Amino acid sequence: MIEMETMSKYYGDKKAVSDLSFSISEGEIVGLLGLNGAGKSTILKILGCFLLPSVGRATVGGHSVATEAQEVRKIIGYLPDTPPLYNEMTVRSYLEFVARLKEVPATISDNIAYAMDKTNLLDVENRFISQLSHGYRQRVGIAQALVHRPKVLILDEPINGLDPIQIAEMRDLILSLKGQHTVILSSHILSEITKTCDRILVIDQGQLVAEGSETELKAGSKADFDLRVDVKGDHAPILSQLEKIEGLSRLKTKNMDGFTQIFCHCQLDVRSQIAKTIVDMGGELVHMAKEDGELESLFFRLVKSEGKS
Amino acid sequence: MNKVILIATREMGAFFKTWMGYIIIFASLLINGLLFNAFAIGNSPKYSADVLKDFFFFNSGIGMVAAVFLAMRLIAEEKQNGTIVLFYTSPITERQLVYGKFLSVLCIFLILQILSLYLPALIFIEGKVSLGHMFSGYLGVTLLGAAVLSIAMFGSAVAPNQLLAAVTGASIVVVLLLLWLVADRVDEPFSGLFAYIAIHNHRFNPFSKGLVHLKDIVYYLSIIFFFIECSIRTLETRRLQG
Numbered sequence A: 001m002i003e004m005e006t007m008s009k010y011y012g013d014k015k016a017v018s019d020l021s022f023s024i025s026e027g028e029i030v031g032l033l034g035l036n037g038a039g040k041s042t043i044l045k046i047l048g049c050f051l052l053p054s055v056g057r058a059t060v061g062g063h064s065v066a067t068e069a070q071e072v073r074k075i076i077g078y079l080p081d082t083p084p085l086y087n088e089m090t091v092r093s094y095l096e097f098v099a100r101l102k103e104v105p106a107t108i109s110d111n112i113a114y115a116m117d118k119t120n121l122l123d124v125e126n127r128f129i130s131q132l133s134h135g136y137r138q139r140v141g142i143a144q145a146l147v148h149r150p151k152v153l154i155l156d157e158p159i160n161g162l163d164p165i166q167i168a169e170m171r172d173l174i175l176s177l178k179g180q181h182t183v184i185l186s187s188h189i190l191s192e193i194t195k196t197c198d199r200i201l202v203i204d205q206g207q208l209v210a211e212g213s214e215t216e217l218k219a220g221s222k223a224d225f226d227l228r229v230d231v232k233g234d235h236a237p238i239l240s241q242l243e244k245i246e247g248l249s250r251l252k253t254k255n256m257d258g259f260t261q262i263f264c265h266c267q268l269d270v271r272s273q274i275a276k277t278i279v280d281m282g283g284e285l286v287h288m289a290k291e292d293g294e295l296e297s298l299f300f301r302l303v304k305s306e307g308k309s
Numbered sequence B: 001m002n003k004v005i006l007i008a009t010r011e012m013g014a015f016f017k018t019w020m021g022y023i024i025i026f027a028s029l030l031i032n033g034l035l036f037n038a039f040a041i042g043n044s045p046k047y048s049a050d051v052l053k054d055f056f057f058f059n060s061g062i063g064m065v066a067a068v069f070l071a072m073r074l075i076a077e078e079k080q081n082g083t084i085v086l087f088y089t090s091p092i093t094e095r096q097l098v099y100g101k102f103l104s105v106l107c108i109f110l111i112l113q114i115l116s117l118y119l120p121a122l123i124f125i126e127g128k129v130s131l132g133h134m135f136s137g138y139l140g141v142t143l144l145g146a147a148v149l150s151i152a153m154f155g156s157a158v159a160p161n162q163l164l165a166a167v168t169g170a171s172i173v174v175v176l177l178l179l180w181l182v183a184d185r186v187d188e189p190f191s192g193l194f195a196y197i198a199i200h201n202h203r204f205n206p207f208s209k210g211l212v213h214l215k216d217i218v219y220y221l222s223i224i225f226f227f228i229e230c231s232i233r234t235l236e237t238r239r240l241q242g
Helices: A040-047 A069-075 A091-101 A108-118 A134-146 A164-176 A190-196 A214-220 A235-242 A271-280 A294-308 B002-016 B019-041 B048-071 B076-081 B084-088 B094-115 B118-126 B131-158 B162-183 B190-197 B201-208 B214-241
Strands: A002-011 A014-024 A029-033 A055-060 A076-079 A152-156 A182-187 A199-204 A207-212 A225-232 A248-255 A260-266 A284-290
Touching: A002 A040, A014 A040, A014 A055, A014 A207, A029 A040, A029 A190, A040 A055, A040 A152, A040 A182, A069 A076, A076 A134, A091 A108, A091 A134, A091 B002, A091 B084, A108 A134, A134 A152, A134 A164, A164 A190, A182 A190, A199 A214, A207 A214, A225 A271, A235 A248, A235 A260, A235 A271, A271 A284, B002 B019, B002 B094, B019 B048, B019 B094, B019 B118, B048 B094, B048 B118, B048 B131, B048 B162, B048 B201, B076 B084, B076 B131, B076 B162, B094 B131, B094 B214, B118 B131, B131 B162, B131 B201, B131 B214, B162 B190, B201 B214
Parallel strands: A029 A182, A029 A199, A076 A152, A152 A182
Antiparallel strands: A002 A014, A002 A055, A199 A207, A225 A260, A225 A284, A248 A260
């Protein structure tokens, strides 16, 4: 559904996107993950026919964004980082305007009902947009992108500025679009992107540095990881022995009720050595687990290593 | 054509849902009325045709200022608020967008002129002027107003915000306005060229006297289409620039 081949984009002399190639199949939800300024919005703007690529080729639904922009615009719904809303209009009148702009034929009422139903806007349909909270404004932004039932939805930072409850609602909304629309979204919040997307494209300095599902990214990496070990007994001699293990660093302890938590960073998988050392030193191993920030550390490692190269 | 009307309708709706529209119309009519009483009618006896001519002179000036204020927001406001993205990602051309915007402010300008009709109507009832003279004057004001609207809209397309749009549009209008003064002080061929390009003096005065010349209509239409085309090209190049 979406193809990008060796696409680059320059702003003057600055290269914002560099030789980017990827493809997205119909019905997939794909997330662009990267730090601020990584080039995510530029990629989405090019797919939304808002910008032209400087080099390379980008197609949506088989149509080139450069030469067949009008055809592409008919099949995409685009939500920029700030929703394009007219404060003086009501939600319904705004969606009617957008539906006509996007060439919805005779089924305007059905389409508006569909968009409002998906985004839970029915209770505010006659309110002026200026009176809506940030969360509702974001929903109206998604509704305008959905109102012509596009094949492809392009969402730039859809959870930007939302509170935790609104984030959860937005996540459910995006997941409910699966299968009906191909969705590409961007975010710099790793935990959210892993919860909503089938596949993640990690972007750094305009380049694709990793690609795959959360599991594939974890499996394919030789990433470092953080470890938490709970031990009973005198932890001081254990700690001094652990410090000698190669590939283990950043050891920290925290005294709990009746046991000690040891936090450490593993460059190599030395978990069996850790367990053996604890037992040899007369300690009791209660619990050992990788910390939740595992993918996060992978993400930082990816963008940092690419940044250095 | 449907999308041009769609955009024009929304734009007009937005204009009358904010105070700005009412303020521009109210201020224009108020100043028009004051100038009409103070100068067009004046204290000394005048022929009705001269009163009408003076009314159109003042009305043209007020109309030019109003046109700059009306058009400065057209595209710059969309850029400021980020709503221009909606058009750039919808199946609509830059040409449809620009013509829709222009049509909306032209309609509002015409409403403003219709609301000023009571002043020449007073002259028509109390004095002796022809309907042809009134038609000619309003044709001139409308053509001049439309030309200034297109110039200010170009300013709005070029500038990143409404203030700069107003400054850009007004600067171009003032230059075109003052060219007739420069024309008197330079030699040929510049003298003839500047006099030809000047937007008000030689072009508008015949209309205010009840004279309609085809060359003046062609001139104003040329200015209108030139600046509309410049606005379209400005928006079209945006995709390349980023």
